[in-house]
Amino acid sequence: MAPRKHGPDFSLSKTWEDLSKNIREIQNHNASNLSFEENHRYAYNMVLYKHGETLYNGVRNLVIENLETLAGEEIVPTFPTGTSDPSMQNDEEDVLLKALRKVWDDHRSNMVRLGQILKYMDRSYTKDANVPDTHNMGLQLFLDHIIKPPIKDHLVSAILSQVRHERDGESIHRSTVKGCVDVFLSLEVDRDGTTVYKRDLEPVFLSESQDFYEKEGKRLLHSCDGPEFLRLAEERFEAEASRTNHYLSSQTTQPLLQVLKDNLLTPHLESVISKENSGLDAMVDNSQFDHLSRLFRLCRMVPTGIPCLQASLKKSIIRRGREINQVSLGDDLGDANDAEDVKEKGKGKAKASALGIQPAVTWVQDVLALKDKFDIVWQNSFQSNRELEITLNDAFGTFVNQNEKCSEFISLFIDDNLRRGIKGKTDLEVEAILDKTITIFRFISEKDVFERYYKGHLAKRLLHSRSASDDAEHNMLTKLKIECGVQFTQKMEGMFNDMKISADTTKSYLDHVSKTTAPEIELSVTVMTSNAWPMTNNPSACILPSQMDKACKSFEQFYHSKHSGRRLDWQLNLGNADVHVRFQDRSHELNVSTLALVILLLFENLGDDETLSYSDIKGATSIEPDELKRQLQSLACAKYKVLRKHPSGRDVKESDTFSFNHAFTCPMKKVKIGTISNKVENKEERKETLERIDEERRYQTDACIVRIMKDRKHMKHNDLVNQVTAQLTSKFSPEPMLIKKRIEHLIEKEYLERCEDRKSYNYLA
Numbered sequence: 136m137a138p139r140k141h142g143p144d145f146s147l148s149k150t151w152e153d154l155s156k157n158i159r160e161i162q163n164h165n166a167s168n169l170s171f172e173e174n175h176r177y178a179y180n181m182v183l184y185k186h187g188e189t190l191y192n193g194v195r196n197l198v199i200e201n202l203e204t205l206a207g208e209e210i211v212p213t214f215p216t217g218t219s220d221p222s223m224q225n226d227e228e229d230v231l232l233k234a235l236r237k238v239w240d241d242h243r244s245n246m247v248r249l250g251q252i253l254k255y256m257d258r259s260y261t262k263d264a265n266v267p268d269t270h271n272m273g274l275q276l277f278l279d280h281i282i283k284p285p286i287k288d289h290l291v292s293a294i295l296s297q298v299r300h301e302r303d304g305e306s307i308h309r310s311t312v313k314g315c316v317d318v319f320l321s322l323e324v325d326r327d328g329t330t331v332y333k334r335d336l337e338p339v340f341l342s343e344s345q346d347f348y349e350k351e352g353k354r355l356l357h358s359c360d361g362p363e364f365l366r367l368a369e370e371r372f373e374a375e376a377s378r379t380n381h382y383l384s385s386q387t388t389q390p391l392l393q394v395l396k397d398n399l400l401t402p403h404l405e406s407v408i409s410k411e412n413s414g415l416d417a418m419v420d421n422s423q424f425d426h427l428s429r430l431f432r433l434c435r436m437v438p439t440g441i442p443c444l445q446a447s448l449k450k451s452i453i454r455r456g457r458e459i460n461q462v463s464l465g466d467d468l469g470d471a472n473d474a475e476d477v478k479e480k481g482k483g484k485a486k487a488s489a490l491g492i493q494p495a496v497t498w499v500q501d502v503l504a505l506k507d508k509f510d511i512v513w514q515n516s517f518q519s520n521r522e523l524e525i526t527l528n529d530a531f532g533t534f535v536n537q538n539e540k541c542s543e544f545i546s547l548f549i550d551d552n553l554r555r556g557i558k559g560k561t562d563l564e565v566e567a568i569l570d571k572t573i574t575i576f577r578f579i580s581e582k583d584v585f586e587r588y589y590k591g592h593l594a595k596r597l598l599h600s601r602s603a604s605d606d607a608e609h610n611m612l613t614k615l616k617i618e619c620g621v622q623f624t625q626k627m628e629g630m631f632n633d634m635k636i637s638a639d640t641t642k643s644y645l646d647h648v649s650k651t652t653a654p655e656i657e658l659s660v661t662v663m664t665s666n667a668w669p670m671t672n673n674p675s676a677c678i679l680p681s682q683m684d685k686a687c688k689s690f691e692q693f694y695h696s697k698h699s700g701r702r703l704d705w706q707l708n709l710g711n712a713d714v715h716v717r718f719q720d721r722s723h724e725l726n727v728s729t730l731a732l733v734i735l736l737l738f739e740n741l742g743d744d745e746t747l748s749y750s751d752i753k754g755a756t757s758i759e760p761d762e763l764k765r766q767l768q769s770l771a772c773a774k775y776k777v778l779r780k781h782p783s784g785r786d787v788k789e790s791d792t793f794s795f796n797h798a799f800t801c802p803m804k805k806v807k808i809g810t811i812s813n814k815v816e817n818k819e820e821r822k823e824t825l826e827r828i829d830e831e832r833r834y835q836t837d838a839c840i841v842r843i844m845k846d847r848k849h850m851k852h853n854d855l856v857n858q859v860t861a862q863l864t865s866k867f868s869p870e871p872m873l874i875k876k877r878i879e880h881l882i883e884k885e886y887l888e889r890c891e892d893r894k895s896y897n898y899l900a
Contacts, residue, residue: 194272495547
């Protein structure tokens with residue numbers, strides 16, 4: 136069926152004349168009196184009578200004509216005059232951008248009306264003719280006749296200038312800029328969807344932003360302190376994100392922020408962190424958690440940020456730690472370690488019993504305070520970041536192990552707390568102290584050194600009944616077991632077991648002697664298993680007075696009756712005794728070491744003016760010279776002088792003589808003499824300790840190699856070294872050379888043999 140024709144006979148010239156006249160009226164905003172049906176019929180008939188091309192081109196020309204008119208009348212007159220007055224420049228740019236938006240809104244409104252009229256043309260002609268429909272034709276014509284030089288250049292310049300004004304702190308009309316940017320975003324310049332914004336505005340904007348922030352970064356670095364730089368930098372990031380979200384395009388957000396990262400942060404972060412008096416160190420010292428939080432947020436934005444922060448944190452902690460080490464190791468700690476060598480010079484002096492370990496306690500407390508400081512920063516400002524936690528622990532481990540006495544210091548600190556430091560504290564407070572100590576213990580790389588010191592200090596606490604709390608002792612042992620395994624605490628648990636068995640044994644012995652003839656001396660004996668206690672197995676050289684010797688033999692007889700095949704070696708240097716002594720004015724109960732009691736008993740039956748020479752005492756007791764001098768110093772040269780030394784002085788010489796001090800007085804009924812606390816080792820003692828540790832390490836390395844080779848039978852040298860290192864790392868870090876020497880030793884002992892390739896070994900059963 137043929138299409139139905141509307142109206143009277145068709146006249147192309149008449150139809151187009153009427154339609155074009157009405158289109159101009161629409162463009163001049165006089166469409167209210169026009170008939171939509173009539174205009175639609177004009178366009179319909181032109182297409183129907185095969186004049187679609189004429190209609191399309193005619194409409195196109197009318198749109199071009201209108202756009203050219205609008206450009207000349209509305210936009211060009213608003214071009215900025217190039218004034219240097221910022222306020223006038225801002226106003227002129229604002230007028231230009233508004234003019235563009237006005238023309239765009241006008242053009243778009245016209246194209247909507249034309250599209251309604253030309254619906255039939257769009258449906259029947261444009262597809263077949265392969266030309267844009269009315270809407271797309273309008274966009275293309277606007278792009279060709281409005282967004283072109285010099286209008287486009289002025290628009291881009293105005294937008295960039297508005298951004299500069301805002302970056303400099305001036306106020307702009309964001310909605311005006313957004314209106315122009317929206318036009319750029321609506322106009323595509325190719326089939327890939329690239330817009331005018333993406334092609335003409337964003338690249339220039341990013342380039343100018345790069346120049347701006349390159350200069351801004353340098354300016355802030357030289358004019359601001361650390362916190363101020365960080366604050367302004369973060370404000371810049373927030374401002375740029377706001378800018379792209381409010382009047383530019385969200386597609387520019389990431390490229391723009393990358394410009395800031397590359398030019399404002401990355402080149403200057405390290406300098407800001409290391410700024411003197413305002414960098415990382417100052418922020419930590421002044422507990423500026425907000426500034427540190429901002430620093431962390433900014434560091435996370437750039438790839439080099441967290442590594443830079445890690446390096447600075449490690450450097451800061453190690454520097455602070457070295458200062459702590461220098462303070463604790465600045466003097467020869469062995470010179471004044473013996474508490475009995477300290478003169479009391481008036482009130483306000485520390486007690487002698489505390490002086491020997493004070494450097495150790497102070498060092499641990501300083502390390503704990505430093506750890507607390509950085510833990511608070513890590514939690515409050517660094518969001519408990521795992522990477523930074525590893526860095527903090529690594530830094531603390533570095534400087535802690537740079538202190539060659541770290542193991543001894545930590546053991547002494549625990550000893551001090553378990554002896555007297557926990558008195559008056561709640562269970563939670565005690566738990567907190569022990570947990571903090573374990574925190575530092577984890578940093579120690581040579582845990583076997585700590586183990587040796589801790590066993591020694593624990594033994595003295597147990598033997599001298601100095602532990603303030605058995606629960607705290609066992610709690611600490613449990614924590615060490617969790618950290619290092621059962622083998623680490625096995626001998627320590629054996630010591631506790633010996634103490635329990637010894638208490639039962641002593642009770643049984645006292646029950647036994649109460650039924651027979653009781654000795655003059657009441658004994659309380661601790662029977663120590665030789666391989667569990669860190670004491671020498673050599674019996675103390677000493678000739679006991681008859682009454683003491685009789686008591687010892689009485690216990691030996693009782694013990695051997697219960698345990699056949701066992702040998703008892705008396706460690707008299709580890710014991711103590713309570714003895715009642717009558718002086719001129721009153722009697723006192725003295726608590727002295729066992730060896731001191733042996734010496735005192737030599738004066739029991741002497742006359743008031745009689746003396747004993749050093750040689751007499753030595754011959755009567757057979758106590759080793761060094762130990763004898765130490766005991767005589769405690770009795771005659773310390774605070775409580777129950778003996779008199781002739782001539783007087785602080786050092787005991789072989790030419791000295793001694794007499795009983797009948798005139799001794801003291802307000803206290805019970806007096807402790809010669810109770811010397813644990814102390815930091817001097818150089819000679821430390822040398823001896825390290826030699827013993829080296830010897831133990833050789834044995835441990837031998838045992839480890841044999842265990843591995845017994846299981847594997849055959850191994851290459853490098854694989855064996857790696858396995859041994861991995862197994863021993865929990866106690867100490869073995870040097871490859873040590874492992875190699877021990878392998879050679881085991882080859883000589885025929886536990887291993889070297890293979891023909893000279894690079895591997897066989898186990899010899």
